[in-house]
Amino acid sequence: MNPEPVKHKFLTPGVFILIVLALNGLVFLAIRFIWGLGAVTNLDNYTPWGLWIGVDVGAGVALAAGGFTSAALGHIIHREHYHAIVRPALLTAMLGYTFVAFAVMVDIGRFYYIWHPLIMWNGNSALFEVGICVMIYLTVLYIEFLPIVCERFMGRVNLPGFLKAFNKPVDKLLTVLNSALGKTMFIFIIAGVVLSTLHQSSLGTLMVIAGQKMHPLWQTPVLPLLFLLSAIAVGFPMIIFESLIAARSFKMKPEMHILSKLGGMVAPILGVYFAFKIGDLFISEDFKYLMKFDTNAFMYFGECVLTLTAFFMFLSRRVLNSPLLLFIASTLVIAGVLLNRINNFIVAYNPFFDPNTYFPSFGEISVTVGCIAMLVLAYRFIVLNFPVISQEKS
Template sequence: MSKAAPLHQKFWTANVWLLVFFMVSAAVFGYFRFVYGFGSVTNLNPSYPMGIWIAFDVACGVALAAGGFTTCLVVEIFGRQKYHALLRPALLTAFIGYMLVAMAVMFDLGRWYYIWHTLVYWNGNSVLFEVAWCVMLYLNVLAIENLPNVIDQYKGRVNLPGPLAAFNNSTDSFLGSAEKILRRVGVFFVIAGVVLSFGHQSSLGTMMLIAPYKLHELWMTAWSPLLFLLSAMSVGLPMVIFEGTLATYFFNRKSELPLLADLARIIPIFLGAFLLLRFSDLIYRGALAEVLSGSRQDNAFLVEIAFFCVPFVLLFVRKVRENGTGLFLCALSIICGVVAYRFNVFLIGMDMGGGWEYFPSVGEFAVTFGFLAFGVFLYKLAVNYLPILEDH
């Protein structure tokens, strides 16, 4: 098996400056949000108190970071070692994804400096309490799972700059003992990561069930938690394919297509389970009766379902799987499906009453794009200086 190595390419390319531009513009809007309140930046209102910072940055962010635990499940737990090369990048993007979720939550909390209250004041009845704790614990698990990247790169050659050099020896011995401990107990964190993911991925699906009179019947079902979990598992591997393809393109690397095409055979198992439960539930509850009515919710539902169903069928075709563009578009479609699903549950399917409408402001978009750019920035930083990507 070939070994992962840092890319060591030129870091400050034109694309990176573009990322910096998005990050800076987000920071400018962030300044107004923190100093002058939400009203100065967002279109949030009494009926729509949660906007894209929750629907996209948090709900979609968590779902799209599912590549980490899904790949863990396939490679480590079900022992499909041939996909091992995909594990490190998947865990890295999951870690970055969850960091961004945590930062987005800080942005969205009115009293952000009280975020530590989650640790102290417990309400075990709250769905959000479960989500917050699982995300918090999983972020730590992901940090531990990403530690080997740092250990492999720096153990035995820690060389901190300037006065920090005094800590060279202690840092090195920390890395050494961390490696020894991880070799023994790493497996417990692997499983814990999957269980924690099951927990909060599903609980995100329970969140909006607290408002049964607002959520449209297409999404208002007690099976919502299981549907959220299955859709997150369905999007995990497509995210690996999506990121793998983009990394190949932007870093001029050898194509991983054969491996990715092989991996794609697993997607229909998760996606099929999701679609089976989704349609069984909808038909059982008779929620599909008016689906062609043309209302905003019904149309949003049709778009969501199309994004799931088309790649589900196409991924059975070998020619599509083994064609780079075809595979990429299938993965992208499933990603769009999950994004649509989360938006439908958190925003579009919520009839909040009170005569208010909501569409995100420029500032809200800017902050969301800023977070995305920051994520890509961190990814490039990591693959450039840490052994994440493997050559085949």
């Protein structure tokens, strides 16, 4: 059951749709970089952050949490049973964080200064902490992925033309790199987990400084804890979600013996997250805002319904053993966390005296959808060419 490149063709009708979506996003990206943020987005001086920060960055980081939760499970707690999911989760995290970094670059006005936080530090800023941690973690993820690249090319280096002479040295280099990485990998794995807990929580700290501009249903000093818990909670469902989609797309047997066990761990984590969320609501006595039955209350209810339904589904043995039900339950968790990030960054942000409520423009949505499409295409390309997915021999 070693990971191998999946044998399947790249182009399918679904892939074609993804390519169209990606191209559509690229068109709006070009407009953004030529004429500025105002040409594509509905952002203004009241609402400086919108869909790109809320979904691409906020939700993107959370949904890539499968990388560090599975690394902790597979390598730190040492459950070899789960090793088959570590690589796909690592790939998702790597692509997810690349997508986040790209989204940041698209959203910040002076994108050519994106490297400034490396040398200009402000330790008071939650954003600085998120930025630095994400940069380091992205590097760590690339390092963690390197052995997969080494493995793919070791003994198979075949450079074209006059570069042929370098075949042997490159091969040697890969072998040395692979063994060096093998010996030191645990440093990066632990670092990855630490960095993740740091920036997942700091992402929650981000909106605390917005103070009263943030609706009381979401504004709370424990926001960092809620962000961390929800990120941990969404990690495994995200892995299950992907694994089941990949199995379907590549016509493979779903790895139910792993996924069911993984699913078994979701309910307790989700329960802890939900308990903190509701506990905070009652301690701060903000539940009175739920009685208003306005958009905010409705969105908050939405989060709770999604999370609770998923929680009860994950408690049931029947759900854990059925690919379809497991898929639905995982989707609900993902939707719940996605909605939570949208709420925190967009819905809850109510600027004083704002004459118009922000809603993302067609261009903003196109860019977000386009980037997700590119991410899925990259995932597909990599699993078809690199040893990521372990298949059971049938």
